[in-house]
Amino acid sequence: MLRLWFDKGTLLLKGEAGTPYGKWDTRVGCYRIKAYHYRDVLEYLAESKLQVEDDVPMLPPLEHLKSNVELRDYQNEALNNWCKARNRGVLVLPTAAGKTFIALKAIQQLKVQTLIVVPTLDLIDQWKKRIKDYLNLEADAVGGGENTLRMVTVTTYDSAYIHAEQLGNKFLLIVFDEVHHLASTGYIQIAEMYTAPYRMGLTATYERSDQRHSLLSQLVGDPVYSVGIEEIAGHLSPYTYEKISVELTPQEQQIYKSQMSIFRSFLQQRKITLKSAADFQKFIMTTGRDPKAREALLARNRAIRVAVNSEAKLNVLAQQLETYKNEKILIFTLYNDLVYSISLRFLIPAITYQTSREERREILANFGNDKYPVVVTSQVLDEGVDVPDASVGLVLGGTGSNREYVQRLGRLLRKKEGKLARLIEIISQETMEVGTSRRRHQKIRGAA
Amino acid sequence: MLPSNLLSVWKRKGEILPRYAKSSSSNDEAANFLIEAYKSHIGEKKKVLKALVAELEDKGYEYRFVRALSLLLDRKSTFVCQCKVDPVDLRRKIFQATEQFGLPTTSENRRKILEIVASKMALAVEDVEEDFYSDLDGELVLEKFSAPSASELLGEYNLGLTQTLLFDATELSFTASGNWQDLFHAIKKFGLIYEVYQDNGLWVKIDGPGSLFKLTRRYGVGIAKLLPIIVANLEWTVRAKVLWRFTNEICDFKLESQKHASLLKKPHLPIVTYDSSIEEDFASKFQALTTGWALKREPEPVTAGKHVIIPDFSLEKAGIKIYLEIVGFWTETYLLRKIEKLKQVEVKMLLLVNEALACEKLSALEKRPQLDLIYYRDKISLAPILRYLETKFDDVKFKEIKLLEGLSIRFTEPVVAFREFADRIGVSAEASRAFLAISPPSGYVALADILVSNEKLLQIGDRIRVAMSQSGKLPLKEAARIIEEEGVDDSANVLTMLGYRIRWRGINSEQAEVSKDPKNFGE
Numbered sequence: 001m002l003r004l005w006f007d008k009g010t011l012l013l014k015g016e017a018g019t020p021y022g023k024w025d026t027r028v029g030c031y032r033i034k035a036y037h038y039r040d041v042l043e044y045l046a047e048s049k050l051q052v053e054d055d056v057p058m059l060p061p062l063e064h065l066k067s068n069v070e071l072r073d074y075q076n077e078a079l080n081n082w083c084k085a086r087n088r089g090v091l092v093l094p095t096a097a098g099k100t101f102i103a104l105k106a107i108q109q110l111k112v113q114t115l116i117v118v119p120t121l122d123l124i125d126q127w128k129k130r131i132k133d134y135l136n137l138e139a140d141a142v143g144g145g146e147n148t149l150r151m152v153t154v155t156t157y158d159s160a161y162i163h164a165e166q167l168g169n170k171f172l173l174i175v176f177d178e179v180h181h182l183a184s185t186g187y188i189q190i191a192e193m194y195t196a197p198y199r200m201g202l203t204a205t206y207e208r209s210d211q212r213h214s215l216l217s218q219l220v221g222d223p224v225y226s227v228g229i230e231e232i233a234g235h236l237s238p239y240t241y242e243k244i245s246v247e248l249t250p251q252e253q254q255i256y257k258s259q260m261s262i263f264r265s266f267l268q269q270r271k272i273t274l275k276s277a278a279d280f281q282k283f284i285m286t287t288g289r290d291p292k293a294r295e296a297l298l299a300r301n302r303a304i305r306v307a308v309n310s311e312a313k314l315n316v317l318a319q320q321l322e323t324y325k326n327e328k329i330l331i332f333t334l335y336n337d338l339v340y341s342i343s344l345r346f347l348i349p350a351i352t353y354q355t356s357r358e359e360r361r362e363i364l365a366n367f368g369n370d371k372y373p374v375v376v377t378s379q380v381l382d383e384g385v386d387v388p389d390a391s392v393g394l395v396l397g398g399t400g401s402n403r404e405y406v407q408r409l410g411r412l413l414r415k416k417e418g419k420l421a422r423l424i425e426i427i428s429q430e431t432m433e434v435g436t437s438r439r440r441h442q443k444i445r446g447a448a
Numbered sequence: 449m450l451p452s453n454l455l456s457v458w459k460r461k462g463e464i465l466p467r468y469a470k471s472s473s474s475n476d477e478a479a480n481f482l483i484e485a486y487k488s489h490i491g492e493k494k495k496v497l498k499a500l501v502a503e504l505e506d507k508g509y510e511y512r513f514v515r516a517l518s519l520l521l522d523r524k525s526t527f528v529c530q531c532k533v534d535p536v537d538l539r540r541k542i543f544q545a546t547e548q549f550g551l552p553t554t555s556e557n558r559r560k561i562l563e564i565v566a567s568k569m570a571l572a573v574e575d576v577e578e579d580f581y582s583d584l585d586g587e588l589v590l591e592k593f594s595a596p597s598a599s600e601l602l603g604e605y606n607l608g609l610t611q612t613l614l615f616d617a618t619e620l621s622f623t624a625s626g627n628w629q630d631l632f633h634a635i636k637k638f639g640l641i642y643e644v645y646q647d648n649g650l651w652v653k654i655d656g657p658g659s660l661f662k663l664t665r666r667y668g669v670g671i672a673k674l675l676p677i678i679v680a681n682l683e684w685t686v687r688a689k690v691l692w693r694f695t696n697e698i699c700d701f702k703l704e705s706q707k708h709a710s711l712l713k714k715p716h717l718p719i720v721t722y723d724s725s726i727e728e729d730f731a732s733k734f735q736a737l738t739t740g741w742a743l744k745r746e747p748e749p750v751t752a753g754k755h756v757i758i759p760d761f762s763l764e765k766a767g768i769k770i771y772l773e774i775v776g777f778w779t780e781t782y783l784l785r786k787i788e789k790l791k792q793v794e795v796k797m798l799l800l801v802n803e804a805l806a807c808e809k810l811s812a813l814e815k816r817p818q819l820d821l822i823y824y825r826d827k828i829s830l831a832p833i834l835r836y837l838e839t840k841f842d843d844v845k846f847k848e849i850k851l852l853e854g855l856s857i858r859f860t861e862p863v864v865a866f867r868e869f870a871d872r873i874g875v876s877a878e879a880s881r882a883f884l885a886i887s888p889p890s891g892y893v894a895l896a897d898i899l900v901s902n903e904k905l906l907q908i909g910d911r912i913r914v915a916m917s918q919s920g921k922l923p924l925k926e927a928a929r930i931i932e933e934e935g936v937d938d939s940a941n942v943l944t945m946l947g948y949r950i951r952w953r954g955i956n957s958e959q960a961e962v963s964k965d966p967k968n969f970g971e
Contacts, residue, residue, distance in 0.1 A: 010658055
């Protein structure tokens with residue numbers, strides 16, 4: 001009789017037969033198999049009429065759930081496609097299209113132990129609430145100080161990665177929220193080290209500029225459903241986009257120009273052209289050993305900082321806050337110090353990576369229940385957290401990535417009767433910000 | 449360990465080399481500058497301190513080096529939030545006030561809201577401004593700082609640098625002079641897998657379960673955490689394969705105590721703790737006896753195929769080394785694994801097995817010639833173990849006596865100590881005693897621990913007879929002095945042998961007297 005068990009993120013098979021999925025491990029004298037092949041191995045052994053004692057799953061107890069999730073047509077179609085693909089695959093839907101509900105419905109139908117992997121701690125809270133509201137089930141969490149397992153458990157990519165050796169065999173369904181994160185070099189091992197036979201990936205932005213999303217097909221499943229923003233526009237808020245250019249103050253202009261010229265003349269001297277993200281990465285690498293290159297980089301950063309954090313922008317921001325004082329507003333910036341100067345100047349609650357989890361919870365709850373009409377944040381709220389009636393997004397700076405733009409817009413698109421979402425970008429004229437903004441906006445139609 | 453972005457390494461011919469901070473005037477200067485900065489900034493904000501650190505960067509010191517040192521000093525510091533009120537609560541009150549009065553888009557409105565909150569909390573507006581974000585990292589105030597020396601700091605930096613480099617390691621091999629138990633415990637704790645091999649000593653190669661499939665950095669952190677335990681030893685050599693982070697090219701990394709020990713901070717070895725009270729109990733009982741067996745806790749590992757067993761104890765006497773392993777309460781799977789390992793052991797090992805575990809699988813071990821089993825119930829009793837050791841030793845003693853008998857030994861010196869003789873020939877004291885006492889060579893008499901020549905005995909006898917010729921008695925002290933002068937230290941036995949008896953008056957030897965024993969002298 002063969003025996004199969006879980007060993008620190010892998011499977012071990014002992015007995016008189018091997019499998020095409022494994023490799024003989026001389027260190028332990030067994031076949032060792034990547035954990036994600038769990039289902040493949042069982043199927044192979046069954047086909048070969050080989051008996052196996054399967055000691056792999058160590059599942060938390062099942063709990064009774066009562067669901068009241070109603071899916072829209074396109075959500076139903078997405079879920080059906082996923083089921084037809086043997087409960088595997090990636091679903092690509094625009095932000096605010098209700099991806100969460102598809103996953104909740106899948107849990108309700110399969111009724112199996114489920115791990116939900118999310119990018120941020122705020123999203124843990126949000127998922128737990130949804131699970132409570134729509135499945136009538138308490139969920140537990142691993143990460144952010146919590147460390148308990150239940151039938152439905154929510155965790156972050158970081159925790160799922162760090163604890164893969166312990167958590168890998170505890171779930172049958174694994175849901176990757178914002179699955180594009182999974183394709184990164186480290187996180188991809190989560191997909192490899194967990195045994196869950198059923199896998200669902202959710203994202204609005206499947207493609208990665210580094211093309212690593214192609215790895216997801218094997219580990220999570222192919223994209224089995226994809227829908228564009230136009231096709232489901234009826235389910236989203238209508239939105240407008242507006243750009244407001246401001247002039248830097250004379251003093252800011254002077255700093256900006258002098259710092260940028262340090263950077264540019266360095267590039268000229270060294271005959272470096274920076275056309276792509278890869279070029280820039282290479283340049284960053286050289287700054288580690290070349291003090292001149294580092295000085296050039298720092299000058300560029302100082303220039304950008306001046307442009308992004310411009311005083312003139314804050315004046316425009318004041319006008320916008322007046323104009324939309326009856327709306328719910330999210331302010332996005334690139335740098336944390338701008339978050340805090342806005343927070344101090346306008347007495348607006350701020351959320352950055354430094355904000356404690358309790359205070360974040362409190363601020364978000366108060367933002368949700370209308371006590372705080374405005375929240376200012378850097379990049380930490382780009383993903384996830386939904387505040388259905390937030391209607392105005394003021395963008396004071398960003399990285400220029402299309403994904404960031406789509407995500408920030410997504411915060412506002414949750415449908416509410418009579419709501420018109422506005423994304424307003426405030427950029428500094430005649431600076432690199434103009435190009436950054438253009439880049440950010442380029443592919444919006446295709447991706448959103 | 450340092451954050452990866454502060455890793456400062458370079459590459460030469462496929463070898464990865466950390467930029468170690470050797471003690472030099474410039475490195476010491478940087479370290480001292482920072483240590484002094486921290487010392488003199490107690491009571492100041494962290495951002496002020498960090499601005500000073502940045503100044504050092506501007507002076508041309510490598511920025512990663514400077515920041516890493518500063519980070520290490522942060523870990524020796526206590527930063528606190530110095531505020532009059534809880535800033536979280538203060539912010540809550542301010543945000544709530546804006547709910548009431550609207551968001552201030554003018555500075556007048558802002559001032560008004562702050563004044564309202566300030567008066568409610570019995571604070572000045574300035575205090576409110578000051579405390580608003582006083583809990584942000586840069587606003588925290590340095591309260592305590594325990595200053596290291598410059599060389600300690602550099603040693604810590606170098607160790608941290610090496611560990612950070614190992615984050616990118618795919619495997620590591622090492623050999624070390626001790627603390628194997630800690631090392632193997634740690635290997636297990638960090639989820640790593642090892643293989644052992646011999647190459648001028650025992651080497652251990654470490655990677656992780658997933659290393660079988662591809663080169664992976666996954667186990668780098670575990671490997672890095674192991675490093676301090678390796679270098680805590682007196683001697684060690686480390687070899688690792690490291691992925692160069694920019695190109696994923698595999699590089700070699702080498703570290704050895706002879707070259708690098710002085711660079712690295714030497715971590716303290718953890719104090720040995722016993723796995724279970726059974727072992728502790730056994731050790732203390734055994735050491736209370738004088739058995740001649742040297743008991744050693746956690747001896748060097750014993751190879752068992754590709755694995756090792758670190759026996760609980762080793763016992764050594766007269767060149768016999770017996771390993772001792774206590775097989776207490778274990779889960780079945782663990783026991784089966786242990787049995788598989790024990791089957792491959794090639795040295796003499798005594799297993800003390802809890803009777804409750806006795807099973808068929810265990811009895812398979814009894815057939816292995818190099819293993820011996822003693823079962824125990826509840827508590828380990830020493831008697832069967834001592835008997836066992838005795839028999840093991842008897843075998844040796846018997847062989848040694850045979851050996852001695854085969855030698856033709858001639859003695860010339862007047863006094864021969866058994867132990868000295870044993871050391872000279874290289875046999876046990878017990879064998880030497882048995883050999884010499886049972887059949888003393890002609891011309892010699894055997895006392896408790898020594899041989900004395902007849903000639904010497906007569907010489908002593910003469911001197912004592914002279915000394916007691918007047919009174920027929922001699923204080924024991926005096927007799928002992930004479931005997932010692934003659935180069936023999938066993939006065940009591942010499943006197944008995946010469947036919948004297950010692951008359952004790954109380955327990956004080958000062959008052960004891962020597963006189964002729966009428967039985968022997970027939971008077």
